Amino acid sequence: MRYLLAFLCLALFATPAIAEDMPRLEQRGEATQLIVDGEPFLILGGELGNSTASDRATMARHWPSLRDMNLNTVLAPIYWELVEPEEGQFDFSSVDWLIEDARAHDMRLVLLWFGTWKNSMSSYVPGWVKRDSERFPRTIGADGRTQEIISAYSTEARDADARAFAALMRHLKRVDGDARTVIMVQVENEIGFLPFARESDRTDDPAADERAMARAYAEYAEVVAAAGKREYALPMFVNGAQGRPGVAPGGYPSGGPLAHLADIWRTHAPSVDFIAPDIYFPNFGEIVDGYYSAGTRPIFIPEANRPSDAALAANALRSIGARGAIGFSPFAIEDASEAQAANIGAVYAMLDSIAPLVLDAQAEGRIAGFAAPVDLDGTAMLEPLVSELGGARFSVTTVDPWTPRDAQDPKSHGGILIWLGGEEYLFAGTGMTLTVEPADRQGRMGFERVEEGRFVDDGWQRGRVLNGDQTHQGRHVRLPPDTFGIQRFTLYRY
Incomplete structure (x- = not known):
């Protein structure tokens, strides 16, 4: 009896410990953050092209390059x-x-469930679903x-x-519950209806039709997500394909997890942690x-354009610094060219070195992020971008003063x-120039000391102490373009 009681006590107290170690979302001060192995985790990710993860030999060619790009997480479809x-x-x-090979390359995984819908279509359902349109009815297109x-x-x-998603999550708990290679799961992929605002019973009000469609999709996703969470309660999200401004619902995937429909998704899909x-x-x-203003927390960008996007690094830095993003992930990451891979590798290496500082600063509201706002037409x-931190008012420009204008982007x-x-402050990035004044406008502020360097295992490793030309005789802190750097500086009043 003594041993039975001991066993029951052990089981009783072991369950919360296991749950505590699971990847989860947690409110830390001002930020909602992803917790992995008990610590805040910043996803430096890349999403695979749609078919790459279906073949192990194909993936074997890509793991080394993904590692070289300093990814810590791969977003991979499960079909x-x-x-x-x-x-x-x-x-x-x-x-x-997929899990075995991710572990072998010291990577985490975010799994993308390509279930009923992928980019609005139902092309990833099994053959037995495709062939039975009476049991699994299809929608009607514009051509009738x-x-x-x-x-x-x-x-x-x-x-x-x-049922399929629940079986997947049950399997994940069994094969990965201790190792925690899989840290998050996406439910479906780019849900949304085409080419109308609503499947049927359409009215003359596309906005109302879209909201009705959003409710139907959210309620469907809720059943799927809830079934999975009952088996293994990893963080779950849904992703949305964006609509071009001025285009009516149905011209883009209508009813999906978009910022203007966030309230419907929150209400009708409570098992989905965020959109x-x-x-x-x-x-x-x-x-x-738009997502941030709609109350979406946390911010996560599972598909951040492609590796060819010139603004990729700037968008990552701003999202993480200004909006508390838990991660960033370009799509079709395995297709990056040598130059694109080098760019991603450089910004991810820098972010990895300062990730603990970033995550603590997000939680404590001590961080800002900068990138030039860009119009839909690419302009x-x-x-100057302005931010106040620690009693100082900073003005940041995205045009480098010492590089010819036509030689920079x-x-x-x-x-x-x-x-x-x-x-004390830290400034990290590329192509940015920072000036400062007191937030209270009393007197002036200058830079007592500016030094470049990097973070290594034992902390800050200083490089050059900058002054003179490098700080424009004490007027600014400058991160040169075409490289990613970190500078640490101390302010003083005079």
């Missing part, structure tokens, strides 16, 4: 058609080798013919998807700000500013 080729018969081999989109009102499809934007338009910051606005310039306490 319903592969894991349930016959109804009720599951094959998780494609999941298992059925289209490869399963109805959001199909309870049969919803419940079949939920996230996929961003391929130039006005990146504006879209992120960058080059006015301000859209690629971005930075993070962290107040370290007292009069």
Whole structure:
């Protein structure tokens, strides 16, 4: 009896400990952050192209380059058609080798469930679903013919998807619950209806139709997510394909997890922890700000355009610094050219070195992020960006004063500013120039000391102490373009 009681006590107290170690979202001060292995975690990610993760030999060619780009997390699809080729018969081999290979390369995974919908379409459902349109009804397109989109009102499809997703999460808990390679899961992919605002019963009010469609999608996603969470309660999110301004619902995937529909998704999909934007338009910051203003927490960008985007690093730095993003992930990361991979590797290496400082500063409201605002047509606005931290008012420009204007691209310039306490600050990024004045406008502020350097395992490793030409005779702190650097400086009043 004594041993039985001891065993029961051990089991009783072990369960919360296991749950405590699970990846989770946690409110830390002013920020909602992802906690992995008990510590805040910043996702330096990349999403694979749609088909890459379906073949182990193909992936084997990419792991080394992903590691060289300093990724700590890979976003990888999991395909319903592969894991349930016959109804009720599951094959998780494609999941298992993905986890094994990620561990072998010291990577975490965010899994993307390509279930009922992928980019609005139902092309990743198993063959037994595709062939039974009576049980799994399709929607009607603009030409009056059925289209490869399963109805959001199909309870049969919803419940079949939920059973498959629950089986996946149950399997993940069994094979990865201790190792925690998988840290988050996306439910479906770019949900949204085309080519109308609503599947059926349409009215003359596209906005109202879209809200009705959003409710249907959210309620469907809720059943799927809730079924998965009952098995293994990892953080879960849904991602949204953005609409071009001025385009009516149905011209973009209507009813998806978009900022203007955030209230519906929060209400009708409570098991979904947050909604996230996929961003391929130039006005990146504006879209992120829309989600932030809609109360989306945390901010996470699972598809941040492609590695070819010149503004990629700037968008990452601003999202993390200004909007408390838990991570950033370009799409089709394995297709990066040598130069693009070097750019991603450089900004991720810098961010990795300061990640603990960044995460603490997010929680304590001691951080700012900068990038030139860009219009939908790609025009960058080059006015100084202003932020107040620690009693100082900073003005940051994205045009480098010592580089010919036609030899630089301000859209690629971005930075993070962290107040370290007292009069100490850290500035990290590329192509940014910072000036300062007192926030209370009393007297003036200058730079007592500016030094470049880097963070290594034992802390700050100082390089040159900068003055004279490097600080424009004490007037500014400058991060040169075409390289990612970190400078630490001390202010003083006079």
